[in-house]
Amino acid sequence: EAGVAQSPRYKIIEKRQSVAFWCNPISGHATLYWYQQILGQGPKLLIQFQNNGVVDDSQLPKDRFSAERLKGVDSTLKIQPAKLEDSAVYLCASSPKKYGNEKLFFGSGTQLSVL
């Protein structure tokens, strides 16, 4: 079974530039998550999708971050414009469960460095 795919693996940009990350969850998984993990900290939930609808985006900085999951399959997370404090690993995860949380399957993440 193919795992959660994320790209790119690494990205280096200058502050005020834009960047986009892509995630393809495991086939059939209804729930998709984007997490931000700053060095030395645990992952922080940015946004949770149930199919193509948003379940929770309370911690997403909406002035600069946006995310979509068209057709309820793959998803993109965008930052525009980026700030220095956005440097982190962005993890995508998916879960087959429709309600509540259960075992999450994580991708390898995209490591973003903002200079």
Next chain:
Amino acid sequence: SQELEQSPQSLIVQEGKNLTINCTSSKTLYGLYWYKQKYGEGLIFLMMLQKGGEEKSHEKITAKLDEKKQQSSLHITASQPSHAGIYLCGADIQDFGNEKLTFGTGTRLTIIP
């Protein structure tokens, strides 16, 4: 303040020794998860605990949930180099009617020969 506190933050253990990592919640736990993360990689699911007093084991790793104390522990017996990595606890925590999977800050485990 952090909803999930892990201790210790880092641990250096000689190969073959036992070790314990703790995870304490400031809120009621509805489900507790343990994940492992290697540097530069995603999280790998280890175990899920849902009931007070529940204990699960996988190979040399045992996790327990003490619901009354809002605490969980992860114990590794006879540690090996393959156990090195960052251990993260995650919990389903109620937040304004939604259950959100929240993670602790992690415990970095180093195994020395």
